Amino acid sequence: VSGRIGLLTLARDLKRxxxxxxxxxxxxxxxxxxxxxxxxxxxxRGVLVCDTxxxxxxxxxxxxxxxxxxxxxxxxSEADFDSAADTEQPQGVLAVAEQPERRLDxxxxxxxxRLLVLDGIQxxxxxxxxxxxxxxxxxxASIVLPGTVDPWNAKVVRSAVGHQFRxxxxxxxxxELGAFLEAQGCALWGAAAEGAPLGQAPxxxxxxxxxGNEGNGLSDELRAACHELVSIPMAANAESLNVAVAAxxxxxxxxxxx
Amino acid sequence: VSGRIGLLTLARDLKRxxxxxxxxxxxxxxxxxxxxxxxxxxxxRGVLVCDTxxxxxxxxxxxxxxxxxxxxxxxxSEADFDSAADTEQPQGVLAVAEQPERRLDxxxxxxxxRLLVLDGIQxxxxxxxxxxxxxxxxxxASIVLPGTVDPWNAKVVRSAVGHQFRxxxxxxxxxELGAFLEAQGCALWGAAAEGAPLGQAPxxxxxxxxxGNEGNGLSDELRAACHELVSIPMAANAESLNVAVAAxxxxxxxxxxx
Numbered sequence: 001v002s003g004r005i006g007l008l009t010l011a012r013d014l015k016r017x018x019x020x021x022x023x024x025x026x027x028x029x030x031x032x033x034x035x036x037x038x039x040x041x042x043x044x045r046g047v048l049v050c051d052t053x054x055x056x057x058x059x060x061x062x063x064x065x066x067x068x069x070x071x072x073x074x075x076x077s078e079a080d081f082d083s084a085a086d087t088e089q090p091q092g093v094l095a096v097a098e099q100p101e102r103r104l105d106x107x108x109x110x111x112x113x114r115l116l117v118l119d120g121i122q123x124x125x126x127x128x129x130x131x132x133x134x135x136x137x138x139x140x141a142s143i144v145l146p147g148t149v150d151p152w153n154a155k156v157v158r159s160a161v162g163h164q165f166r167x168x169x170x171x172x173x174x175x176e177l178g179a180f181l182e183a184q185g186c187a188l189w190g191a192a193a194e195g196a197p198l199g200q201a202p203x204x205x206x207x208x209x210x211x212g213n214e215g216n217g218l219s220d221e222l223r224a225a226c227h228e229l230v231s232i233p234m235a236a237n238a239e240s241l242n243v244a245v246a247a248x249x250x251x252x253x254x255x256x257x258x
Numbered sequence: 259v260s261g262r263i264g265l266l267t268l269a270r271d272l273k274r275x276x277x278x279x280x281x282x283x284x285x286x287x288x289x290x291x292x293x294x295x296x297x298x299x300x301x302x303r304g305v306l307v308c309d310t311x312x313x314x315x316x317x318x319x320x321x322x323x324x325x326x327x328x329x330x331x332x333x334x335s336e337a338d339f340d341s342a343a344d345t346e347q348p349q350g351v352l353a354v355a356e357q358p359e360r361r362l363d364x365x366x367x368x369x370x371x372r373l374l375v376l377d378g379i380q381x382x383x384x385x386x387x388x389x390x391x392x393x394x395x396x397x398x399a400s401i402v403l404p405g406t407v408d409p410w411n412a413k414v415v416r417s418a419v420g421h422q423f424r425x426x427x428x429x430x431x432x433x434e435l436g437a438f439l440e441a442q443g444c445a446l447w448g449a450a451a452e453g454a455p456l457g458q459a460p461x462x463x464x465x466x467x468x469x470g471n472e473g474n475g476l477s478d479e480l481r482a483a484c485h486e487l488v489s490i491p492m493a494a495n496a497e498s499l500n501v502a503v504a505a506x507x508x509x510x511x512x513x514x515x516x
Binding site for chain 2: 133135235242
C-alpha cells in the first residue's frame with residue numbers, strides 16, 4: 001500500500017470476499033476492534049481514519065498508539081471513510097491487516113482438545129459470536145466449512161471483538177476435516193434437535209462439536225459424518241436456540257473433565 | 259387505524275420508543291416474524307406490505323393468511339414501505355400489534371421457577387437473543403430493568419424471532435423486582451467475572467439470573483442486591499463471552515433438577 005488513494009481503494013476493494021481471499025487481507029473496523037488488532041500478533045498494513053475519531057479521548061489515544069507504532073496512517077474525508085467501511089458506526093477508524101494463515105494440517109491437538117465446526121452459518125454476527133465463544137471457552141480452533149460466511153468479513157471481525165485474532169478460523173472441506181479428525185483420534189458430535197439429550201453419552205477425550213445453518217441445521221453430509229447427534233433440553237413449544245447460544249452451551253457442558 | 263395513511267404514519271411513528279410506550283403498540287418486521295405474530299395470541303392492528311412480498315411463494319402464502327383472517331391490509335410503494343421499516347431486509351411486510359400487558363405482580367411462579375433479569379443491555383440483537391433463550395430454556399419471564407433497550411424495538415422483535423410473543427418481557431424497577439423476589443422466596447444470582455465459578459454453590463429452588471451491560475456488566479445496585487455472583491469458567495486470556503451466550507449457559511446449567 002502506498003499513500004491516501006492506495007489504502008482507501010484497498011479498503012473499498014476488501015469489502016468483496018474474492019478480494020480478501022486473493023490478497024489474504026481483511027479489514028478491522030471500530031475502536032474496540034482496532035485496539036484488539038494492535039494488541040494482537042497480526043501484521044497491520046495501514047490505518048484509515050477520519051475526523052470522527054478525534055472526537056473522543058479514546059480515539060485520541062488510539063491515534064497516538066498508531067503513530068508511535070509507526071504504522072501507515074491515512075486521513076480521509078468522512079464521506080470517503082464511509083465509502084470504505086462495511087459495518088455500522090465504525091467510529092472513524094479502520095485498519096487493513098493480514099489474515100493469519102492457519103491450516104488444518106498445522107494444528108496441534110492437546111490430550112483433551114476441543115474444536116468447534118461451523119457448517120453453513122450465514123449470519124456474520126453469529127459467526128463472530130461463535131468464534132468469540134470458541135476462543136473464550138477454550139477450543140483450540142474453529143473449523144469453517146464451505147457454505148459458511150467468510151470469517152474475515154468485516155461484520156464477523158466486528159462481532160468477534162478481537163477474539164479471532166488469537167483464535168483464527170481454519171478453512172477446510174468436510175473430507176479434509178474427516179481425515180484430520182480420524183488421524184487425530186478426535187470424535188465429531190453434531191448439534192441437532194432430534195439428537196440424544198445432552199448428558200447421556202460419555203464425553204470423548206478429544207471432541208469436535210459441529211453446529212449448522214440458522215434455518216436448516218447441519219447438512220446431510222456432516223450429519224452422516226457425526227459419531228453422535230446431541231440436543232439441548234428445551235421448554236415445550238420452544239422452537240430453537242440461536243446457534244451461537246447453542247454452541248456456547250455445548251462447549252461449556254462438553255468441556256474437558258477438570 | 260384507518261386506511262393507507264393511517265397505518266403508514268403509525269408504523270413510522272412507532273420507530274420511536276416514546277410512541278411505542280404511549281400507544282402500547284409495536285412493529286413486527288419480516289416474513290418469519292409476522293408469521294410468528296399471526297400464530298401468537300397477540301392482537302394485530304394492521305399489516306403494511308409492498309410489492310417485494312409478492313416475489314416469493316412464502317410471501318404469497320402469508321398474504322392469503324392475512325386476508326383470510328380479515329386483518330386490515332395496506333399496500334404502499336417500496337419507498338413508503340422502506341420509510342416505515344426499522345430493520346434490514348424486512349421482505350416487504352410489517353405488522354402493527356398490541357404489546358401484551360404483563361406486570362410483575364401478575365406473575366405466578368411455579369415451585370422451581372426460573373427468571374432472567376436484563377440489567378442495562380444495550381444491543382437490540384442481544385436483547386432479542388436473550389428473550390429467545392429465556393423462552394427456549396424454560397424461564398417463566400424476562401424482567402427488563404431501566405437502562406435496557408426497549409424490548410419492543412423492531413430490531414429486538416426481529417432477533418427474538420417470535421419467542422417474545424409467548425414469553426413477554428416484563429418491565430420493572432430494581433426495587434419492585436427486589437420486593438417481588440422476596441415475597442416469592444426467589445433467590446437472585448448475578449453473572450460477573452469475579453463471581454464464584456459455576457457449580458460451587460447449591461442451586462436455589464426458585465432462581466432469578468441477572469446479566470448486565472455489554473461493556474460494564476451488572477450495575478452496582480443490582481450487584482448489591484444479588485445473593486450470589488457466579489462466573490463461567492473461561493480459557494486463560496479470554497476477555498468475555500457475549501451476554502446472550504453467557505445467559506444461555508447459566509439458564510441451562512442452573513435449570514431445575516429433573
